Amino acid sequence: MVRGRISRLSVRDVRFPTSLGGHGADAMHTDPDYSAAYVVIETDAEDGIKGCGITFTLGKGTEVVVCAVNALAHHVLNKDLKDIVGDFRGFYRQLTSDGQLRWIGPEKGVVHLATAAVLNAVWDLWAKQEGKPVWKLLVDMDPRMLVSCIDFRYITDVLTEEDALEKQMLAQGYPAYTTSCAWLGYSDDTLKQLCAQALKDGWTRFKVKVGADLQDDMRRCQIIRDMIGPEKTLMMDANQRWDVPEAVEWMSKLAKFKPLWIEEPTSPDDILGHATISKALVPLGIGIATGEQCHNRVIFKQLLQAKALQFLQIDSCRLGSVNENLSVLLMAKKFEIPVCPHAGGVGLCELVQHLIIFDYISVSASLENRVCEYVDHLHEHFKYPVMIQRASYMPPKDPGYSTEMKEESVKKHQYPDGEVWKKLLPAQEN
Ligand SMILES: C[C@H](O)[C@@H](O)CC(=O)C(=O)O
Ligand SMILES: [Mg+2]
Numbered sequence: 001m002v003r004g005r006i007s008r009l010s011v012r013d014v015r016f017p018t019s020l021g022g023h024g025a026d027a028m029h030t031d032p033d034y035s036a037a038y039v040v041i042e043t044d045a046e047d048g049i050k051g052c053g054i055t056f057t058l059g060k061g062t063e064v065v066v067c068a069v070n071a072l073a074h075h076v077l078n079k080d081l082k083d084i085v086g087d088f089r090g091f092y093r094q095l096t097s098d099g100q101l102r103w104i105g106p107e108k109g110v111v112h113l114a115t116a117a118v119l120n121a122v123w124d125l126w127a128k129q130e131g132k133p134v135w136k137l138l139v140d141m142d143p144r145m146l147v148s149c150i151d152f153r154y155i156t157d158v159l160t161e162e163d164a165l166e167k168q169m170l171a172q173g174y175p176a177y178t179t180s181c182a183w184l185g186y187s188d189d190t191l192k193q194l195c196a197q198a199l200k201d202g203w204t205r206f207k208v209k210v211g212a213d214l215q216d217d218m219r220r221c222q223i224i225r226d227m228i229g230p231e232k233t234l235m236m237d238a239n240q241r242w243d244v245p246e247a248v249e250w251m252s253k254l255a256k257f258k259p260l261w262i263e264e265p266t267s268p269d270d271i272l273g274h275a276t277i278s279k280a281l282v283p284l285g286i287g288i289a290t291g292e293q294c295h296n297r298v299i300f301k302q303l304l305q306a307k308a309l310q311f312l313q314i315d316s317c318r319l320g321s322v323n324e325n326l327s328v329l330l331m332a333k334k335f336e337i338p339v340c341p342h343a344g345g346v347g348l349c350e351l352v353q354h355l356i357i358f359d360y361i362s363v364s365a366s367l368e369n370r371v372c373e374y375v376d377h378l379h380e381h382f383k384y385p386v387m388i389q390r391a392s393y394m395p396p397k398d399p400g401y402s403t404e405m406k407e408e409s410v411k412k413h414q415y416p417d418g419e420v421w422k423k424l425l426p427a428q429e430n
Helices: 062-075 081-086 088-096 109-130 134-140 142-146 187-202 214-228 244-257 270-285 299-307 320-337 348-364 408-415 421-429
Strands: 006-015 035-044 049-056 174-178 205-209 232-236 260-261 286-289 373-376
Touching: 006 062, 006 109, 006 205, 035 062, 035 081, 035 109, 049 062, 049 109, 062 109, 081 088, 088 109, 088 320, 109 134, 134 320, 134 348, 134 408, 142 260, 174 348, 187 214, 205 214, 214 244, 214 408, 232 244, 232 270, 244 260, 244 270, 270 286, 320 348, 320 408, 348 373, 348 421
Parallel strands: 174 205, 174 373, 205 232, 232 260, 260 286
Antiparallel strands: 006 035, 035 049
């Protein structure tokens, strides 16, 4: 039973100095410090249960997301949780359609990242109170209640509430792929060492970062293909580095390494550009994957309508939490496009596993061409870290959205006053 009135919302800027090890680097984001705006909401209920939510950032700018969370706080404070989840669509819309704040969105950028962090905390709180992991809360939910969480505004031309009520169920662990071996910040030796270890650990699908330098890409892709052999799956990720013709030309040269997909070949806003690239590369056996920087459900709708992608990558912290992701999962089902979520960062694996397990059980009922990203960084800072077995995500059992961070990790990494940053900042200033 949901209970309590939201009595407190706090938000902290938590940063991990991942750039020091080259972790997370790609052709456009060369020195990311994986970070999060970390939201905790409390209620006046006697159970003392807190809801924790994050959104993922790359270091600088997290303070801006923190400001945006604070600007949204008045929509959450003093609300009964029962009223929020009883009209979740209305609450979602209240956050995303604030008559003043929407000017600096709408439903995109910093204000949408902040919305995701707040709503992720609400979902965590709700699931903890129900004593279920979020995926199970969703699976068990009456379909009418489920669709009542979705804001169908702007997508009724492809998906209506009636369409959404026709989906079905099943259950299992979820196949994963690894990105951890081949960040652009890694030397060839590190790449080889991590790839050998990943093979030993049973990984069969690997993603490599490309796009900064063609000769470099050819060499690194050759190393990986030689190591994993012809049968295992290779994906490539350019992180928006190219113009449209450049993407086609570059990938035509990398086609010999047989990538399943090229991810984010160009600007995430260029729907027709993605369609052009897709038209050119699909005949070479290369699909287009995108979504980790897709603003909202409307852009996903248009990518689907334009046949601009073959693999759809939802992100648990960029869209408006579970609510908006539900609408995208249902649209992907309708267009028969497999969902292969973006994960990694700080906590993205922890969150998105709930969405993809729900997708499999309740929406797609298929594993064909479906795989969820896994990145082996920063899980030790979470109270309920992901569990990977035989290169698959095992369904989380703890109540909530797996969003809660260990308090000592938050304290240590809080920016700029945490122990880690107090040591690092004077060194970086010199
Ligand atoms: C900056 C991030 O590490 C980015 O490269 C992640 C990404 O594109 C992915 O995991 O995919
Ligand atoms: Mg990517």
